[in-house]
Amino acid sequence: MQFRSFHNSDPPRLHQLWHACQLGRNAAEGFSCDIFELFACSQPYFDREGLILAFDGERAVGYVHASFAVNDTQTDLDRRQGILSALMVHPDYRRRGIGRELVARAEQYLLKAGAVSVEAGGGLNRNGFYCGIYGGLEPSGFCSSAAAWKEFFSACGYGPGSETYILRRDLLQSRDPVIAKLLRHRRNLNLVITDRPGNESWWWFVRYGQLDSLRFELRTREKEDLVASGQIIGMDIFIPKWGVRSVGIREIYVPESQRRHGFAQALVLEICKRLREESVQLVEAHVAADNKAAVDLFTTARFELHGRLLTFRKSLQRADA
Ligand SMILES: CC(C)(COP(=O)(O)OP(=O)(O)OC[C@H]1O[C@@H](n2cnc3c(N)ncnc32)[C@H](O)[C@@H]1OP(=O)(O)O)[C@@H](O)C(=O)NCCC(=O)NCCS
Structure with missing residues (x-):
């Protein structure tokens, strides 16, 4: 088995592996190699040394993609926090130690770049690659049902990290809940929809800039005060896999002074109504498993738990430390 870092001619190999693994x-499937290249290799911070392939002769049989989390201001990467953005081994080559070797090589790369820790799977809002083709709305972790992640990462010396719930609503199957205060809100509020991104960060543009997005705001009719905002992201690359149009809802936000009035719920239900009118069938949100307020918000709006995305963490120590 041989290992080497990325060459410019590799995308067709990686695209093929993606579909075989x-x-x-x-994980989206049935998309072109150009799409793969756009979402896996075209980010301004892509580093060929961080993407490591395993070969059996000429045949690529696995790869790992190491990168970094974003800094607190979302203006650059934080090279102290390593991430494993992707990891896969061809089914014919599993249980031969290839995954373990890929992880060890990714850790060496991260250590050399200055990382002190690594989070396999990235985490909510932290993975800078594969937005649009893995995880659904975003690659917030590794899909719990796709592999024996817990066993594999504990064999590699990792402990548990974060858990993100994928909450979904099928707009054709479920009716909107009737909530009295929401009827009142409808009389007093205006929904404003814009296709201009709001005051988004560099991190937003590098991950979502290539996807369709809209911003929604609820404002009072009289003074036009903002009471809730959110955005939707198109998930069209998943259509061949899921067979339906899907949209993700993210960044639902209510100013502190406007909380506990049901404005977030009013906004989520209003977005669902508009999407149903546009023949969108599935709506998805990613929420940290321990964020009770957000989980409650979406479950009241008839979203259901559809899956879990997991991360695993490890501290990195220099051999000379
Ligand atoms: C997870 C994955 C990468 C493991 O690759 P691998 O090459 O088979 O892993 P290794 O052979 O290095 O396994 C190392 C250890 O992990 C544990 N392990 C790995 N797979 C396991 C399984 N299916 N069940 C239980 N333990 C497992 C074992 O302890 C193993 O050591 P052992 O074989 O000596 O018992 C592989 O299963 C895979 O590619 N799954 C799908 C990937 C995916 O969905 N990626 C998301 C897209 S980014």
Whole structure:
């Protein structure tokens, strides 16, 4: 078995591996190699040394993609926090130690670049690659049902990291809940929809800039005060896999002074209504498993738990430390 870092001629190999590795229901499939290249190799921070392939002779049989989390201001990467953005081994080559070797090589790359820790799977809002083709709305972790992640990463010395719930609503199957205060809101509020991104960060543009997005705001009719905002992201690359049009809802936000009035719920249901009118069938949100307020918000709006995305963490120590 041989290992080497990325060459410019590799995307067709990686694209083929992606489709052969049985990545589970949260990985898009049936898209072109150009799309793969756009979402896996075209980011301004792509580093060929961080993407490492395993070969059996001429045949690529696995790869790992190491990168970094974003800094607190979302203006650059934080090279102290390593991430494993992707990892896969061809089914014919599993249980031969290739995954373990790929992870060890990715850790060496991260250590050399200055990382002190690594989070396999990235985490909510932290993975800078594969937005649009893995995870659904975003690659917030590795899909729990796709592999024996817990066993594999504990064999590699990792402990548990974060858990993100994929919450979904089928707009054709479920009716909107009737909530009295929401009827009142409808009389007093205006929905404003814009296709201009709001005041988005560099991190937003490098991950979502290539996808369709809209911003929604609820404002009071009289003074036009903002009471809730959110955005939707098109998930069209998943159509060949799922067979339906899907959209993700993210960044639902209510200003502190406007909380506990049901404005977030009013906004989510209003977005669902508009999407149903546009023949979108599935709506998805990613929520940290321990964020009770957000989980409650979406479950009241008839979203159901559809899957879990997991991460695993390890501290990295220099051999000379
Ligand atoms: C997870 C994955 C990468 C493991 O690759 P691998 O080459 O088979 O892993 P290794 O052979 O290095 O396994 C190392 C250890 O992990 C554990 N392990 C790996 N697979 C396991 C399984 N299916 N069940 C239980 N333990 C497992 C074992 O302890 C193993 O050591 P052992 O074989 O000596 O017992 C592989 O299963 C895979 O590609 N799955 C799909 C990937 C995916 O969905 N990626 C998301 C897209 S980015």
